[in-house]
Amino acid sequence: MSIRHGLLALLEPGARYGSQLRSEFESRTGATWPLNVGQVYTTLNRLERDGMVTQDGEDEAGHALYAITEQGRTELRNWFATPVDRSSPPRDELAIKLAMAVGTPGVDIRQVIQSQRHHTVKAMQDYTRLKSQALASIESGGSTERDDVAWLLVLEQLIFQTEAEARWLDHCEVRLIRLSAATGRTAATARPASGEQPTAPAATGPSGRSRA
DSSP states (O other): OOHHHHHHHHHTTSOBOHHHHHHHHHHHHTTSSOOOHHHHHHHHHHHHHTTSEEEEEEOTTOOEEEEEOHHHHHHHHHHHHSOOOOSSOOOOHHHHHHHHHTTOTTOOHHHHHHHHHHHHHHHHHHHHHHHHHHHHHHHTOOTTHHHHHHHHHHHHHHHHHHHHHHHHHHHHHHHHHHHHHHHHHHHHHHSOOTTOOOOOOOOBOTTSOBOO
8 A cells, every 4th residue: 555645645735733644544444444644744854855745834723734746746657557467466355364274183174164254244244334324424515525536435445355255256166166176086096995805907028918
């Protein structure tokens, strides 16, 4: 998540102070990725160091205001114009958990999958409910319509993400069932039938013919 670029985008309309930026960021994203004030000011200090923002006096309450610079605007335009890099995907805890569960003694991986599926479906239902509320708020109009639309986009991404996760979990379970069945068939083929003695291969001579 690029907090750096998110703050630059929020500064584009005009100067803001730290806690105001935090509130606007959380309003725009529905607090999906909450920020603390310390994190905001740390990022602002780095942006100021890099020439992306500059301090712009204070408001009536004495809050230090920050404004975006031309260098910051160029950085922001480049961010919007550049696709998000997927060549180094972020670590996914669920994928790592299932990968580690394979072959770990005492772990019922199908139970892990079922437990996660229950949680994922519940999250999907919650996101869908919140989406209905966001749509109702947009249809009713109001001064926060822009933030409602932004929150709706975030919610729909979360819904698509959980839907994909649920499908992937179904796929993982089917894959494990098929592998288990295939392993069972291989083992059954390798074992002689009950009461049957394994037959030793006939000895052959140098010519390859049987000596029997």
